[in-house]
Amino acid sequence: MDLFQEQARRNTETDAAWMLYAPHRQRVTQLLLDARISTGERLCLLGAGNLNDLDLTALSASFCEIVLADVDATALQRGLSRQGFSKDARFRVVAPMDVSGVFAEFVDMANRQPVRDDAIDNCLRKLTLLPEIGDPVGFDVVASVGLLTQLIEGVAQSVGETHPRFWETVSAIRTQHLRLMLELTVPGGAAVLVTEVVSSDSCPALQSVDKGDLPGLLKGEIAARNFFTGTNPAALQELLRTDFTLAGQLASTRFTEPWLWQFLTRIYAVYGLTMRKRG
Numbered sequence: 530m531d532l533f534q535e536q537a538r539r540n541t542e543t544d545a546a547w548m549l550y551a552p553h554r555q556r557v558t559q560l561l562l563d564a565r566i567s568t569g570e571r572l573c574l575l576g577a578g579n580l581n582d583l584d585l586t587a588l589s590a591s592f593c594e595i596v597l598a599d600v601d602a603t604a605l606q607r608g609l610s611r612q613g614f615s616k617d618a619r620f621r622v623v624a625p626m627d628v629s630g631v632f633a634e635f636v637d638m639a640n641r642q643p644v645r646d647d648a649i650d651n652c653l654r655k656l657t658l659l660p661e662i663g664d665p666v667g668f669d670v671v672a673s674v675g676l677l678t679q680l681i682e683g684v685a686q687s688v689g690e691t692h693p694r695f696w697e698t699v700s701a702i703r704t705q706h707l708r709l710m711l712e713l714t715v716p717g718g719a720a721v722l723v724t725e726v727v728s729s730d731s732c733p734a735l736q737s738v739d740k741g742d743l744p745g746l747l748k749g750e751i752a753a754r755n756f757f758t759g760t761n762p763a764a765l766q767e768l769l770r771t772d773f774t775l776a777g778q779l780a781s782t783r784f785t786e787p788w789l790w791q792f793l794t795r796i797y798a799v800y801g802l803t804m805r806k807r808g
């Protein structure tokens with residue numbers, strides 16, 4: 530499978546979802562605005578894709594410069610144009626940009642099954658490095674919205690979920706992603722992760738749950754281990770507390786209550802995590 534083409538295919542499939550994403554977009558945008566400190570000027574959006582989950586009018590009223598990074602350059606152009614910002618100099622597009630730096634390795638491993646140990650060793654070595662997104666770095670807010678699951682799915686599609694080193698690779702790409710987000714953030718700024726945790730495919734109750742019952746429903750699903758690998762908020766919190774490359778950089782972490790994201794015919798339960806970097 531060509532993972533680049535697959536991301537582009539998915540973005541094309543969801544390009545017209547602007548109206549459908551409205552409540553999700555409002556939640557994500559507000560979370561980013563709330564994460565901004567009063568002097569914050571620069572915003573970085575990782576995996577911004579079609580930009581259907583980001584209200585650029587609201588964000589550009591608060592941030593002077595917005596950097597958009599994605600492997601899919603066409604999706605970013607479509608998204609900017611839909612919101613009327615394709616010629617706005619406040620937006621800087623960094624694409625195609627692989628924020629993990631191992632997409633090529635994933636493609637290689639996907640094409641050479643079964644995956645050998647040395648290929649995984651090489652991938653893990655690369656995941657100790659942080660890709661550069663170009664000068665100048667140092668953002669007041671760095672956001673990753675719906676990207677973590679895509680990175681983890683890249684591991685599933687290449688290493689394979691049944692491979693004995695699947696979890697080790699998932700764990701490495703998740704830690705690298707959090708490290709990258711904090712690396713790009715200025716001291717006192719915030720890195721904001723928004724991730725899906727489970728979908729209506731495996732939890733049909735999401736189709737009809739009342740807003741007030743969602744936290745309880747999600748708690749039950751997580752206890753029953755029905756969640757996307759690598760997205761359990763409790764495990765993420767523990768990682769942020771115990772991994773010295775992350776914990777030492779953090780002033781605070783705050784998880785939101787979950788909300789629902791209508792994604793075509795599927796519904797995702799989603800939560801946000803704001804990591805405030807030490808000043």
Ligand SMILES: C[S@@+](CC[C@H](N)C(=O)[O-])C[C@H]1O[C@@H](n2cnc3c(N)ncnc32)[C@H](O)[C@@H]1O
Pocket residue numbers: 536537540543575576577578579580581582583598599600601604626627628629630632674675676679680
């Ligand atoms: C679920 S989409 C995010 C939703 C998107 N903001 C929207 O409104 O449609 C995930 C995005 O991550 C991008 N992506 C996946 N893997 C990536 C990688 N390794 N580096 C950069 N972007 C990646 C995809 O191209 C896609 O645009």
